[in-house]
Each structure stands twice: as C-alpha cells, then as structure tokens.
Amino acid sequence: MSMLEAAHENVIELEGACEGSLACSTCHVRVMDMEYYNKLEDPVDEENDMLDLAFGLTETSRLGCQIVASPELDGICLAIPAASRNFSVDGPGYSPSFQCLFLSETAPAIADGTMKEFGG
Amino acid sequence: MAIFRARRVLWRSFSTISSHPLRVCIVGSGPAGFYTAEKILKTHQGSQVDIIDRLPTPYGLVRSGVAPDHPETKNVINQFSRVAQNGRCSFFGNVALGSSISLVELQELYHVVVLAYGAESDRLVGIPGEDLKGVHSAREFVWWYNGHPDGRNLDPDLKNTDTAVILGQGNVALDVARILLRPTSELAITDIASHALTALEQSSIRKVYLVGRRGPVQAACTAKELREVLGIKDLYIHIKETDLKITPADEEEMKNSRIHRRIYELLSKAATAGPSQPSSGQRELHFVFFRQPDRFLESYDKKGYVSGVHLEKTGLKGIGSGKQIAIGTGQFENLSCGIVLKSIGYKSVPVDDLPFDNQKGVVPNVKGRVLSDNSGDPTSFENGLYVCGWLKRGPTGIIATNLYCAEETVASLSEDLELGVLASTTRLPKLGRDGLLQILDNRNVRVVPFSAWERIDKEEKRLGSLRNKPREKLTSREELLKVAGSE
Numbered sequence: 001m002s003m004l005e006a007a008h009e010n011v012i013e014l015e016g017a018c019e020g021s022l023a024c025s026t027c028h029v030r031v032m033d034m035e036y037y038n039k040l041e042d043p044v045d046e047e048n049d050m051l052d053l054a055f056g057l058t059e060t061s062r063l064g065c066q067i068v069a070s071p072e073l074d075g076i077c078l079a080i081p082a083a084s085r086n087f088s089v090d091g092p093g094y095s096p097s098f099q100c101l102f103l104s105e106t107a108p109a110i111a112d113g114t115m116k117e118f119g120g
Numbered sequence: 121m122a123i124f125r126a127r128r129v130l131w132r133s134f135s136t137i138s139s140h141p142l143r144v145c146i147v148g149s150g151p152a153g154f155y156t157a158e159k160i161l162k163t164h165q166g167s168q169v170d171i172i173d174r175l176p177t178p179y180g181l182v183r184s185g186v187a188p189d190h191p192e193t194k195n196v197i198n199q200f201s202r203v204a205q206n207g208r209c210s211f212f213g214n215v216a217l218g219s220s221i222s223l224v225e226l227q228e229l230y231h232v233v234v235l236a237y238g239a240e241s242d243r244l245v246g247i248p249g250e251d252l253k254g255v256h257s258a259r260e261f262v263w264w265y266n267g268h269p270d271g272r273n274l275d276p277d278l279k280n281t282d283t284a285v286i287l288g289q290g291n292v293a294l295d296v297a298r299i300l301l302r303p304t305s306e307l308a309i310t311d312i313a314s315h316a317l318t319a320l321e322q323s324s325i326r327k328v329y330l331v332g333r334r335g336p337v338q339a340a341c342t343a344k345e346l347r348e349v350l351g352i353k354d355l356y357i358h359i360k361e362t363d364l365k366i367t368p369a370d371e372e373e374m375k376n377s378r379i380h381r382r383i384y385e386l387l388s389k390a391a392t393a394g395p396s397q398p399s400s401g402q403r404e405l406h407f408v409f410f411r412q413p414d415r416f417l418e419s420y421d422k423k424g425y426v427s428g429v430h431l432e433k434t435g436l437k438g439i440g441s442g443k444q445i446a447i448g449t450g451q452f453e454n455l456s457c458g459i460v461l462k463s464i465g466y467k468s469v470p471v472d473d474l475p476f477d478n479q480k481g482v483v484p485n486v487k488g489r490v491l492s493d494n495s496g497d498p499t500s501f502e503n504g505l506y507v508c509g510w511l512k513r514g515p516t517g518i519i520a521t522n523l524y525c526a527e528e529t530v531a532s533l534s535e536d537l538e539l540g541v542l543a544s545t546t547r548l549p550k551l552g553r554d555g556l557l558q559i560l561d562n563r564n565v566r567v568v569p570f571s572a573w574e575r576i577d578k579e580e581k582r583l584g585s586l587r588n589k590p591r592e593k594l595t596s597r598e599e600l601l602k603v604a605g606s607e
Contacts, residue, residue, distance in 0.1 A: 015520075015523060017195065017196040017199065017519060017520060017523075018193060018195045019192075019195040019198065021192035022192070023190065023192035023193045024193070024196070024518070024519065024520055025518075025520060026520045045343075045347065046344070048343070048382070049342070049344040049347065049382075052378055052382060053342060053379070053518055053520070055520075055524065057378070
C-alpha cells in the first residue's frame with residue numbers, strides 16, 4: 001500500500017489527482033527525517049519529472065503514491081502541504097504550512113501528528 | 121506550536137447565513153471550477169453550489185486540452201465526478217454566460233458568483249501574414265483532435281506539405297508535435313477524435329520544427345513531455361550543438377530552477393545521442409532556438425496560403441531578477457512549410473458587465489476578489505464576485521495549480537463572509553438553482569444536468585469499445601444534446 005492510499009484510508013486529506021499514475025504532483029510529501037528519506041529507493045525519472053512541478057519542493061520531497069509501506073519505514077514522519085493563505089501567485093512567495101503524520105507500528109495506520117509552520 | 125488531530129477542522133460558523141443556505145454559482149467546469157466547488161462544499165456545510173458550462177460536457181481542458189495519449193492525466197475526472205454527484209452540487213451544461221444568462225442575472229440569483237471560465241482565445245503573434253490559410257492557433261488544433269464541438273470544422277490541411285512549423289516550445293507545442301509525429305497506430309487506441317485520426321493517417325507531414333525565441337535554458341516545456349517527444353519510435357531528433365552553449369546568466373537561471381536544469385540536460389543529451397542525419401523516410405523533429413517570427417510568407421502558387429516563416433535570429437538580454445528576453449539581431453532566414461501552429465499562449469475572453477484587463481488578459485483581482493475596474497484601486501471590489509483559474513492568473517500552470525488557486529479564492533470568499541463584507545447580500549435568501557432553471561426554461565435553453573452528461577459518457581464509452589478506444593467522442597452539439605436528452 002502506498003502512502004497516498006494509506007492517507008485516504010485514514011481520511012487524511014492528501015490530494016491524488018491522477019490516482020497514483022505518476023501524472024501529477026498533488027500527493028507531494030516531505031520526509032521529515034533524512035534517515036528515513038535515505039531508506040527509500042531512489043525516485044525513477046518519471047517521479048522526478050513530476051517532483052519538478054511540486055509546490056514547496058525540498059531535498060527530501062517524494063510523491064506519496066510512490067512511497068510503499070514496509071516495516072522498515074515504521075515511525076516515518078511525512079509532512080503534507082496544507083495549502084495556506086500565504087499563496088502568492090507570483091511564485092517565490094509561496095509558504096506552505098505542513099501537517100505532520102507519524103506512521104505507527106505496522107504502517108499504514110496513521111497516528112495524530114503535530115502541526116508545524118514551515119517557511120517557504 | 122500547536123497540536124492538531126490529523127483531520128480537517130470544518131468552518132461552520134457562517135455556512136448557513138441566518139436560516140438560508142449560501143448559494144454559489146461557478147461559471148466554468150474545468151479544474152478551477154471543480155476545485156473551487158469542492159473547497160466551498162467542504163468549507164461551508166450548508167452551501168449549495170451550481171456549476172454551469174457553455175458546453176454540454178463538463179471538465180474543461182481536462183477533456184478538451186489534455187492530449188489523447190495522456191489518459192492518466194485525466195484521472196482527476198473521477199474526483200470531479202464525485203464533486204458533481206454531491207447532493208449540494210449541481211452541474212448544468214449547455215448554459216452560456218452571456219447568451220443563456222447574464223452576469224447581472226447570476227448575481228441576482230446567487231449570493232456568490234465565481235468565474236472560472238478560463239481562456240478560450242489566443243495571444244496573437246501580431247505580424248504580417250497571420251491571416252494566411254494554413255496558419256492556425258495550437259488551441260484550435262488541440263480542440264480539433266480532442267473533439268471539441270467548436271474545433272471540428274478546423275479541417276487543417278495535412279496533405280499539402282511535408283513540413284509543419286510550431287511557434288513556441290511549451291507543453292502544448294510539444295503535444296501538437298507529438299500528435300503530428302507519433303505512429304497513428306498508437307493514436308488509434310486513444311480517445312482522439314475520429315476525424316483527426318483519419319486526417320493524421322492521411323497526413324504527409326514528416327518534418328516538424330519547434331521554434332523558440334530564446335534558448336534551451338529558457339524552453340517552457342517540462343521534463344515528462346520533453347522526454348516523451350524525444351522517445352518517439354524511429355524519430356530523428358535535431359538540435360544544433362551551438363545552441364547549447366550557455367552563458368553565466370544561463371547558469372544562474374539553471375541554478376535557481378530545477379525544471380530548467382533538467383530540461384537543458386535532456387536537450388543536451390538528445391543533441392548528441394542519435395545519428396547526425398536522418399535515415400531515408402524517417403520522420404524528423406527539429407528544435408530551433410534563438411529565432412523569432414518576423415512575418416509569414418505567402419505562397420506564389422497558392423495565393424492566400426502560407427508557404428513559410430521569415431525568422432529573425434535573436435540574442436538574449438538580461439532584464440534584471442535573473443530574467444532574459446529575446447532581442448532581434450537584424451539577421452534573417454526563411455523556414456519553408458505548409459502549415460504553422462502558433463503555440464504562444466492562450467487568452468481569456470471578456471464578457472459584458474465584467475471588468476477586464478486587456479493587457480494581461482485577465483479579470484483584475486486581488487487574491488480572487490474581482491476589482492471594480494482596472495484603475496488599480498485595491499479597495500474597490502465587486503461585491504460577491506470572485507474569479508479562479510486562468511481567468512484570474514493568466515493561462516499558465518498545470519491542473520494542480522488550480523488546486524492552490526481555488527484555495528486562495530475560497531479563503532478570500534470565506535474571509536469576506538466572516539467579516540460581514542457580503543452581509544448586504546447574504547442576509548437575504550436567493551433563488552439560486554430554482555431561479556436559474558426557471559429563467560433558462562423560459563428561454564428554451566436545453567440544460568444538460570450531470571445525469572444527462574452521464575448518458576453521453578456511457579454512450580461515448582460504448583462507441584469507443586467498438587473500436588478498441590476508451591471512448592469515441594461525440595463532437596457536435598447536436599449529437600451531444602440528442603444523447604443527453606434521450607432516456
């Protein structure tokens with residue numbers, strides 16, 4: 001099960017316009033811990049192409065539909081962009097605020113997380 | 121730092137104003153319209169949202185813009201479908217702002233009107249010969265192969281020439297190039313309009329030129345589309361190696377943009393990857409950089425028809441903040457062709473009683489709140505009138521861009537409701553849906569509700585299954601209304 005599917009099963013609002021077919025970037029998530037980011041398999045070209053278009057891209061950004069739950073990802077924290085009112089149509093002003101999800105025990109059960117503000 | 125449950129907090133305080141529901145009309149059923157509807161329905165629990173569209177079919181450019189060989193990009197239709205099926209939402213097709221119902225009438229029927237009708241016209245190049253036969257806008261060409269009712273009579277001549285010139289190097293330009301160059305056997309199993317498939321099967325076009333004013337670092341396309349066009353089977357790709365030389369200014373641009381860096385890398389690789397000459401009979405795709413069109417050339421033999429483009433070589437000039445523009449150098453050359461597709465940008469169309477910025481081609485607004493006029497006075501807003509999507513931002517971005525655009529517009533709307541800015545309208549009940557349908561009925565407008573679209577959808581899929589296509593689009597209004605109306 002991918003993180004996108006897990007989010008939907010747990011009524012977490014993570015957009016998935018193309019339904020996991022690598023044709024959009026709406027399920028963009030940030031892996032909060034570099035250690036966990038490194039556990040993931042490198043993104044293929046097609047995922048990188050979509051990440052090019054993601055808002056608020058970071059060094060540890062991935063598409064939620066491409067992260068597959070596994071025991072070794074237990075405890076991974078993913079930040080989901082909650083579109084904020086600071087959205088600037090001119091681009092560089094966009095400051096997404098993020099909601100953090102923690103995966104508990106055997107993923108993909110998602111526990112409550114901490115709301116943090118991340119600068120753009 | 122606050123702790124929140126990982127669930128939505130719903131804004132309930134002003135979704136039911138007094139005792140009557142908030143009635144919203146959204147004009148346009150593309151991504152901007154549907155993301156706006158979805159957001160309003162979620163944020164304002166008592167609201168009733170009606171979406172109107174001038175076409176009998178919903179979904180805007182998802183149906184008529186996304187290329188036929190990009191079916192996954194259209195998956196978002198499933199999400200929009202669920203929005204339309206929400207009990208508090210109604211879709212009404214074949215209802216045109218202006219001719220079926222006026223903006224003023226909508227403002228009388230609804231507390232809030234959101235305009236999301238996009239950009240259905242074109243930026244003009246503005247050079248001599250633009251009216252010659254064989255010069256088309258990419259928008260019309262895309263409508264044509266996607267079966268848009270207003271595009272079916274385009275009848276582009278693909279048989280008089282072996283060369284097509286496309287002005288522009290954005291994703292629409294690449295889509296057009298790909299549709300012209302892909303083996304038609306691959307297109308035959310997509311939802312491409314049949315009249316276009318037939319024309320492409322008979323097409324004599326073997327060479328396509330993608331012409332950009334600036335260099336490979338400034339190309340407006342994105343990686344997925346570029347990768348795809350470079351990967352077309354048995355296609356000779358030509359990129360001049362001298363065009364790939366980069367300046368410090370180019371390096372700076374690439375440093376700040378991952379997209380441009382990756383595009384440049386893809387183009388560099390493609391320039392040296394293949395053979396230096398096409399093999400006999402092989403189709404060709406040429407990337408032409410640093411050329412801007414000066415005028416379209418008229419054929420000697422066929423008066424009134426285009427026979428080529430007179431191009432001026434350009435250089436780049438920095439204009440501050442890392443941006444570089446193209447400047448003519450006074451050196452010219454000709455590029456012969458029998459068809460030109462202009463892919464330099466869409467443009468919105470103004471309607472009566474609506475302030476419009478002709479220069480930018482958008483409705484003047486601040487975060488989606490429509491301004492009363494173009495004066496730039498930021499305090500004078502049109503009460504209860506909002507805008508979203510290309511009509512608000514200009515014709516740029518992807519489907520997902522509208523997600524954030526809708527967030528912003530609905531946030532403005534919600535703020536206005538909370539602060540009582542709309543109190544003069546919201547304290548009164550509005551007729552909304554019932555009022556709209558009554559007026560349309562009096563005018564004999566054949567409204568196509570969502571259930572009728574579902575009939576069209578079912579029929580298109582059925583017809584498609586007979587030809588190994590996901591659907592066979594009905595491309596005339598008459599056919600669409602007939603199927604919509606049948607039980």
